Amino acid sequence: MERPCFDILVNRLEVLRKKDTNCRAAIPLEKRIAIALYTLDSSSEYRTVGxxxxxxxxxxxxxxxxxxxALIDEFSKEYMSPNYLTSDKIDECVxxxxxxxxxxxxxxxxxxxIEIKPPAPEAVDHHNYKGWYSTVLFALVDYRYRFTYVNIGSAGRCNDSMIYQKSSLAKHIEASALLQEKAKEISGVNVPVMLIGDWAFRFSKKLMKPYPFxxxxxLEQRTFNYNLSKARRVxxxxxxxLKARFQIIGKGLDSHHxxxxxxxxxxCILHNILNMHNSAINENWELATNEQREQPDTSNSSADFNQSAEQIRSAIAKYCVDRNEN
Structure with missing residues (x-):
């Protein structure tokens, strides 16, 4: 984290400042924030950080x-607010x-x-398909790698499609009139604004996924899959x-559940703050993520079919081919 971002935290988290007592001097605010950031940024135990x-x-x-x-209270509305369905945000993302x-x-x-140590009564629910205990961070990400919606806490045995279907994001996407109002004619088909995902998700007009292998x-199917994969890489x-910046996410959480x-x-909030201030990612940090746990495979729900969604996918596929030829 560059100094300007650190100074922003210091200036706006004054609530963390403690007063000296008769017995001892309080830990300075700057040091408290540095301790918290170092703990999040490293895989060190509390004893080592201490x-x-x-x-x-x-x-x-x-x-x-x-x-x-304190960070969530102060910054969540600004950097993780539910504004992903406003007209300006939709236009920017499109x-x-x-x-x-x-x-x-x-x-x-x-x-x-994300690896965790669940309480014994909940352990079986958090046991994922790779054989370790985890909780799921489910997220909607925009074109600049910013988290615009997060759902935290689903058990590791849950698949992504199930989490999405039960989330407030799915309800808001289905209920949003703006996504349809901002529809655009592509290859003769009225195409609304939509989300994109991988094989795990249920195919619909509001959620595009690749053609089955x-x-x-x-050519149109291969081109569509390539363009969707490139966009979904965000x-x-x-x-x-997130894992490169905050190794506590990659190595797993030792805290009480x-x-x-x-x-x-x-x-996630710190990631967005750093992203908005164009903070660089060190290549060595990203290399360290290769040693972390392998993610469970997504289940394949490619057999589902939706006629209206298929027309939209075909129109986008033709658009992608025409765009590449031009």
Whole structure:
């Protein structure tokens, strides 16, 4: 984190400042924020962080959780507010994804499994298909790798499509009149603004996914899959950047399960803050993510069929071919 971003946190998280007592001097605000950031940014244990900063391990734990709560209270409305369905945001995202090569796209959705230590009664629900315990960070990501919607806390055994169908995001997407109002005619078909996802999701007019794999796929189908994959990469890159910046996400959470959601949300907000200030990603950080847990495979629901959605997919496929030829 560059100094200007750190200074923003210091200036706006004054609530974390503590007063000196008769027994001892309080830990300065700047040091408290630095301790919290270092804990999120590294895979070190509280004991190691405490030795580095000269504080007790339990102080590191308390400072981290206080920081996360304060950060969410102060920055969530600004950097994680439910404004992804406003007219200006829709226009911005459609234009951004159009430049990438996919029309009428609001954002890409996907899930990321984060290792946790669940309480014994909930362990079986959190046991994922790769054989380890996880909670799911489900996210909608825009063309700039920013998290515009997050759903945190689903058990590891849940698949992405199930999480999406039960989420407030799905309800808002289906109920939004703006997405249809901003429809655009493509190859003779009225195409609304939509989300894009991988094989796991249920195919619909508001959610595009690739054509099923086929050795005899047409040029239009292959081109569509390529362009969708290129646009959908934004969500994969966002998760990659999140894990690179905050190794606590990649290595897994050791905290009490009740604190996990606040830690994950704080990392997402910090990611957006750094993204908005064009903070660079170090290549060595990204290389370190290769050593982390392998993500569970997504289930394939490619057998579903929707006639109206298929017309839209065919129109976009033809558009992609025509665009590449021009």
């Amino acid at each position: 030795r580095l900063f000269g504080v007790a391990p339990n102080s590191v734990c308390n400072i981290l959780h206080e920081f996360c709560r 234009k951004g994804f159009e430049a990438i090569g996919f029309p009428q796209c609001l954002g890409a959705i996907d899930g990321c499994h 086929s050795t005899v796929a047409s 969500v994969e890159n966002a998760f990659g950047h 009740k604190n996990n959601s606040a830690i994950i949300m704080s990392c």
